[in-house]
Amino acid sequence: MTQTLADLPDRLVQERGFPVVHDAMRAGDATFHAGWTLHSAPGNASDTAREVMTIIYYADGVRIMDPIDNPARQADCNQIFPGVKAGELAVSSMTPLLYRKGKR
Secondary structure (H helix, E strand, C coil): CCCCHHHHHHHHHHHHCCCCCCCCCCCCCCCCCCCCCCCCCCCCCCCCCCCCCCCCCCCCCCECCCCCCCHHHHHHHHHHCCCCCCCCECCCCCCCCCCCCCCC
């Protein structure tokens, strides 16, 4: 049996009992979910670019993965954390600290 990304929701339901929710979104809608939530959108069939905004929160003190395991993550890392090397704190001008618990 060939397995594709399109097969994944059915496989997760059958093999793991994970719920799958389908819901249409319109321009201006927002979705909030945990970072490990599988999600997708159909291809953009229009001539206009689909504009999105993503906000990801992570704990103060997180370090860049060592080693970064694929080219897509490396490209994201280079863009979001310019000049930051694997093993260093995940801090850049694009990732401001929003909250610090206690004193350091």
